[in-house]
Amino acid sequence: xxxxxxxxxxxxxxxxxxxxxxxxxxxxxxxxxxxxxxxxxxxxxxxxxxxxxxxxxxxxxxxxxxxxxxxxxxxxxxxxxxxxxxxxxxxxxxxxxxxxxxxxxxxxxxxx
Amino acid sequence: xxxxxxxxxxxxxxxxxxxxxxxxxxxxxxxxxxxxxxxxxxxxxxxxxxxxxxxxxxxxxxxxxxxxxxxxxxxxxxxxxxxxxxxxxxxxxxxxxxxxxxxxxxxxxxxxxxxxxxxxxxxxxxxxxxxxxxxxxxxxxxxxxxxxxxxxxxxxxxxxxxxxxxxxxxxxxxxxxxxxxxxxxxxxxxxxxxxxxxxxxxxxxxxxxxxxxxxxxxxxxxxxxxxxxxxxxxxxxxxxxxxxxxxxxxxxxxxxxxxxxxxxxxxxxxxxxxxxxxxxxxxxxxxxxxxxxxxxxxxxxxxxxxxxxxxxxxxxxxxxxxxxxxxxxxxxxxxxxxxxxxxxxxxxxxxxxxxxxxxxxxxxxxxxxxxxxxxxxxxxxxxxxxxxxxxxxxxxxxxxxxxxxxxxxxxxxxxxxxxxxxxxxxxxxxxxxxxxxxxxxxxxxxxxxxxxxxxxxxxxxxxxxxxxxxxxxxxxxxxxxxxxxxxxxxxxxxxxxxxxxxxxxxxxxxxxxxxxxxxxxxxxxxxxxxxxxxxxxxxxxxxxxxxxxxxxxxxxxxxxxxxxxxxxxxxxxxxxxxxxxxxxxxxxxxxxxxxxxxxxxxxxxxxxxxxxxxxxxxxxxxxxxxxxxxxxxxxxxxxxxxx
Numbered sequence: 018x019x020x021x022x023x024x025x026x027x028x029x030x031x032x033x034x035x036x037x038x039x040x041x042x043x044x045x046x047x048x049x050x051x052x053x054x055x056x057x058x059x060x061x062x063x064x065x066x067x068x069x070x071x072x073x074x075x076x077x078x079x080x081x082x083x084x085x086x087x088x089x090x091x092x093x094x095x096x097x098x099x100x101x102x103x104x105x106x107x108x109x110x111x112x113x114x115x116x117x118x119x120x121x122x123x124x125x126x127x128x129x
Numbered sequence: 130x131x132x133x134x135x136x137x138x139x140x141x142x143x144x145x146x147x148x149x150x151x152x153x154x155x156x157x158x159x160x161x162x163x164x165x166x167x168x169x170x171x172x173x174x175x176x177x178x179x180x181x182x183x184x185x186x187x188x189x190x191x192x193x194x195x196x197x198x199x200x201x202x203x204x205x206x207x208x209x210x211x212x213x214x215x216x217x218x219x220x221x222x223x224x225x226x227x228x229x230x231x232x233x234x235x236x237x238x239x240x241x242x243x244x245x246x247x248x249x250x251x252x253x254x255x256x257x258x259x260x261x262x263x264x265x266x267x268x269x270x271x272x273x274x275x276x277x278x279x280x281x282x283x284x285x286x287x288x289x290x291x292x293x294x295x296x297x298x299x300x301x302x303x304x305x306x307x308x309x310x311x312x313x314x315x316x317x318x319x320x321x322x323x324x325x326x327x328x329x330x331x332x333x334x335x336x337x338x339x340x341x342x343x344x345x346x347x348x349x350x351x352x353x354x355x356x357x358x359x360x361x362x363x364x365x366x367x368x369x370x371x372x373x374x375x376x377x378x379x380x381x382x383x384x385x386x387x388x389x390x391x392x393x394x395x396x397x398x399x400x401x402x403x404x405x406x407x408x409x410x411x412x413x414x415x416x417x418x419x420x421x422x423x424x425x426x427x428x429x430x431x432x433x434x435x436x437x438x439x440x441x442x443x444x445x446x447x448x449x450x451x452x453x454x455x456x457x458x459x460x461x462x463x464x465x466x467x468x469x470x471x472x473x474x475x476x477x478x479x480x481x482x483x484x485x486x487x488x489x490x491x492x493x494x495x496x497x498x499x500x501x502x503x504x505x506x507x508x509x510x511x512x513x514x515x516x517x518x519x520x521x522x523x524x525x526x527x528x529x530x531x532x533x534x535x536x537x538x539x540x541x542x543x544x545x546x547x548x549x550x551x552x553x554x555x556x557x558x559x560x561x562x563x564x565x566x567x568x569x570x571x572x573x574x575x576x577x578x579x580x581x582x583x584x585x586x587x588x589x590x591x592x593x594x595x596x597x598x599x600x601x602x603x604x605x606x607x608x609x610x611x612x613x614x615x616x617x618x619x620x621x622x623x624x625x626x627x628x629x630x631x632x633x634x635x636x637x638x639x640x641x642x643x644x645x646x647x648x649x650x651x652x653x654x655x656x657x658x659x660x661x662x663x664x665x666x667x668x669x670x671x672x673x674x675x676x677x678x679x680x681x682x683x684x685x686x687x688x689x690x691x692x693x694x695x696x697x698x699x700x701x702x703x704x705x706x707x708x709x710x711x712x713x714x715x716x717x718x719x720x721x722x723x724x725x726x727x728x729x730x731x732x733x734x735x736x737x738x739x740x741x742x743x744x745x746x747x748x749x750x751x752x753x754x755x756x757x758x759x760x761x762x763x764x765x766x767x768x769x770x771x772x
Contacts (some may be wrong), residue, residue, distance in 0.1 A: 053710070054708075054709055054710075055695075055699050055709040055712050057770075057771075058692060058695050058696055058699065058712070058771050059696055059699075059771075061576075061577050061580070061585065061770045061771070062577075062580060062582070062583055062770060063576070063577045063580050063585070064577075065576035065577030065580070065585055065587070065770070066573070066576060066577075066610075067586070067610060067770060067771050067772050068610075068693075068696060068771070068772065071573070071576050074576075089483075091481050091483065091487075092481050092482055092483055092700075094483075094484075094699055094700040094701075094702075094703035094704060094709075095484070095703055095704070096703060097703075097706055099706045099708075100703065100706060100707070100708035100709070101708075119575035119576055119577070119578040119579070120575060120578055120579075121575075122571045122572060122574070122575055125575070125578070125591075126591055126592065126595040126747075127571050127574050127575065127591050127616075128571065129595075
């Protein structure tokens with residue numbers, strides 16, 4: 018259902034209101050999955066990177082994102098259908114989309 | 130020899146005469162010491178077992194007396210002092226008791242001073258870290274067999290990292306004269322055999338003069354590139370017995386061996402390739418043996434405007450220099466100069482650890498490879514630290530630092546006039562790329578900036594840097610996923626203490642204590658970024674830092690797991706489509722979480738934390754630095770994101 022709403026949201030302003038709360042729900046579920054499925058161990062709990070690269074904020078578009086997770090080219094272990102469903106992958110992507118931009122370095126000790 | 134000693138040695142002769150009589154008598158009455166015929170009559174009280182044995186006359190005559198004369202181990206101290214060794218790190222052991230006593234009472238526990246460690250592995254790692262910070266080797270005084278068994282991994286690390294350490298182990302070779310029981314169980318025919326695969330030379334001297342020669346030889350071999358650990362097995366009896374009368378002992382002079390310099394023709398060929406290259410790249414690993422190494426490399430790099438990739442096992446090149454670049458530069462090179470690379474293969478090939486074995490070249494076809502290093506001059510067979518064989522175009526078996534002046538001169542002569550403009554353009558491009566990389570690093574430090582519960586590594590590195598950048602500092606430990614080497618400015622030879630060499634975990638904490646000792650006399654603020662798993666192999670090193678007043682600020686990078694292993698298990702689970710849900714089993718360090726601040730406090734080190742909110746970091750680091758500046762070690766436990 019949520020997925021249908023999301024698709025609809027792209028074309029009608031009316032559904033956007035409905036879907037934004039649905040999206041928030043997905044993102045929350047995605048956050049749980051991101052931790053439970055262990056993405057955080059290589060990408061950090063906020064997707065900021067670690068052994069693997071930064072994947073949020075500003076993740077890849079869903080198709081490219083899903084394609085990589087299903088069949089990575091290099092060191093990342095593949096998360097195939099039996100261990101991560103399409104719906105779960107969507108929610109993880111929603112979580113990564115929900116991660117806000119970090120502060121500007123100039124506004125912190127880094128820029129001083 | 131003093132008057133008393135003379136008298137004592139006469140007594141000893143008398144004693145030996147008595148033994149001879151006893152020996153003759155023993156034929157008729159075994160185990161009966163007839164020299165003790167006038168033993169007192171049994172006393173009325175019930176004696177303890179040892180007294181009973183004596184009273185029953187069951188004492189076997191000994192082959193020696195330790196009571197008289199100048200002890201052999203005093204001479205051993207004279208030899209050690211002749212080498213100007215500052216510290217002897219030990220975990221006390223009966224097989225070394227003769228030398229231990231001489232070091233403190235005859236040698237006055239100065240030059241060398243004894244350092245007490247709580248595990249031989251920590252002792253060897255301290256010596257390892259100390260050498261890299263001070264340029265001086267330590268002596269390790271360990272129990273043979275079980276003590277050396279403890280020390281082995283740390284010595285393997287030092288071997289892989291080409292660090293000289295003089296290991297001395299106590300052993301009792303003569304079955305007839307050694308103490309029975311534990312000392313006998315801890316004796317061996319060949320105690321050093323255990324570490325021979327990763328030491329450069331060893332010996333088991335059979336006299337004091339033999340010892341003097343071997344000690345000087347051991348030191349000399351350890352200090353000649355490739356520098357490596359060496360070991361001596363010191364017989365307990367030779368340590369404890371008086372110097373035999375009439376001995377004319379002398380200490381051979383130590384003259385350092387000049388390191389080998391590259392063959393002139395080979396150096397010229399290398400210079401020709403570099404001078405004519407479109408895009409030369411220099412990769413340096415264990416090149417800068419001394420502080421003079423860095424300015425030499427700067428000179429060579431600037432002459433060519435060649436990007437330098439510093440692998441950080443030595444402080445080869447400043448990361449503030451516009452020619453300092455990342456490993457990606459290798460892919461664009463047409464000539465790669467490798468300086469003291471243990472793993473040239475790894476530098477120019479890429480292995481991807483995935484479901485399918487993936488190995489590919491990082492360099493373009495036709496790229497010329499030049500190697501200068503001592504790795505080809507000395508290799509052992511068993512352990513595979515020499516890595517895969519990388520065919521190269523010019524292979525110079527020589528010490529890279531010693532060869533750089535000749536190479537610089539040759540490059541200067543070989544650069545064709547027509548090349549100078551290209552070289553200058555390369556410099557301009559490098560400056561732009563460097564500025565861009567710096568900007569990116571600052572941006573990347575911000576990712577996960579406000580992460581609470583687990584502090585991001587970019588944030589942690591930035592918060593520490595904010596407090597230390599105005600200080601005279603030196604860094605040891607984990608670079609927080611490269612954030613430290615990206616965000617801090619390393620431009621002095623002593624500022625980075627490199628890695629473990631053999632990746633044997635448990636190295637960093639004691640090595641940092643050793644490094645901090647090396648930095649102490651220079652008043653440097655030592656920052657040790659300490660991984661939690663590493664510190665729990667032998668946390669007694671905290672106590673050593675407190676006991677010996679070695680100030681150092683440890684920042685615990687506490688990710689509460691053996692995280693690298695988490696990732697390995699996850700990978701295998703996914704390859705097998707079994708998922709990752711169970712990945713923490715066998716890998717986590719939680720339930721209970723270790724309270725490092727309290728642990729540190731119990732060992733005499735100031736403890737702060739655990740910190741999970743990054744906004745608290747700044748104040749905590751300020752407090753920690755104040756403690757360290759007051760001369761005390763301190764620890765701040767920070768719960769972190771994995772790296």
